[in-house]
Amino acid sequence: MRKLTDFEKQVIEQKGTERPYSGEYYQHDVKGVYCCKKCDAPLYRSESKFNAHCGWPAFDDEISGAVKRNIDADGRRVEIVCAECEGHLGHVFEGEFLTPKNVRHCVNSVSMVFKSALEVVAPVKKTELATFGGGCFWCTEAIFSTLEGVNSVVSGYAGGSATDANYRAVCSGMTSHAEVVHIEFDPDVISYESLLAVFWQSHDPTTLNRQGNDSGPQYRSVVFIHSDKQAESVNAMINTLTKACVWQDPIVTEVAAFDGFYPAEDYHNDYFELNGEQPYCKIVVKPKVDKVKALFAELLKSN
Known part of the structure; x- marks a missing residue:
């Protein structure tokens, strides 16, 4: 003012x-x-x-x-x-x-x-990117799409090459890709650290190459970092969670430099929103979404 x-x-x-x-x-x-x-x-x-x-x-x-x-x-x-x-x-x-x-x-x-007219310049919208892998991207996309400050969430593949970045090849477990979500967010509304907090709560970071019944390297827990600042935040949070003994088993989340993202086939995007009545969505995805929404509400209160 x-x-x-x-x-x-x-x-x-x-x-x-x-x-x-x-x-x-x-x-x-x-x-x-x-x-x-x-x-x-x-x-x-x-x-x-x-x-x-x-x-x-x-x-x-x-x-x-x-x-x-x-x-x-x-x-x-x-x-x-x-x-x-x-x-x-x-x-x-x-x-x-x-x-x-x-x-x-x-x-x-x-x-x-x-x-x-020379002084009036449209404000540049400040956005940042985050890329997380925490099991099936249907679940992960549904969770992050509910958060205020998240502008877009796209399911896809990261960690491998463009030549075999497709669902059939990735599901074989023979590529280097992980199923990930590529998130564009407004850091003035939601911080990267808050996204990380949701990421840790949305999956089990102690199971190697597996989430529930989904197994294979494509389902590994991984954070692809976009900057030195993100690397510091991820490693600091892993150290904090380890010292606090949040899980009985050690965290096996991979921390890797972002080297490209390949969007998944169109039918994967908004999967939970469009297929919410399917058994997998009702039994597996919805409980995760509800849990993280409740946890994020508590996080906002504490801030």
Whole structure:
């Protein structure tokens, strides 16, 4: 939130009004976006601004979802506020026929800050990747797909070459691949360490080349790392779990450098979601999903 001057507080927080014809944006005509002075949220595009000869900046449209309307204290006018911080902007009027849209947002200049077209750059969405193998990827995909902050989960193969990265070859156990999920996530919403915590709880990391009735090197427990930071996190967590004796048997999870991912055949993706009534999904996959969802809810509470 931006620190406001006394006058800005009077208008934005105490619902005051600046003098007509006094605001810096009354006759302002530059390409760009008008943003909330208090929280910087985008409010109006310059294309929506017009001269209403009223003494204040006027707009006949707002950026979708940016402005909220309230009945004013006098019970007659409609107040407009920033939808993000509820800072007072001004009032909205309809039926004046000043533009084809027949609406006028009468806004205090002091409630806004202008950003030119050169300054307005779409924020780059920050994402990272994680690649885990913990048995059948039907189970693993279903588990990670439920987590907030996970943008996508794709089933596939890693640890081998492109020539034999297909289900039939991998199931033979004669390739170097593991069945994995390739996860794109937002680190501002969910951390890599949280994903690791879910990974450890979603399978048994002490059984070599096996998960339940599924056996073979393709079902091995493995983390493919994408950075030095991820390597540090994985090894630190293995050390912590080992010292805490979480499992009676030693952890056999492989930690390997990521060297490529090969998406599985289309029918494998969203398998649990599309085939939830099948016996394997009901008996094997669903209990794992429910368990991890409950554990992750507790993890969020503790954070």
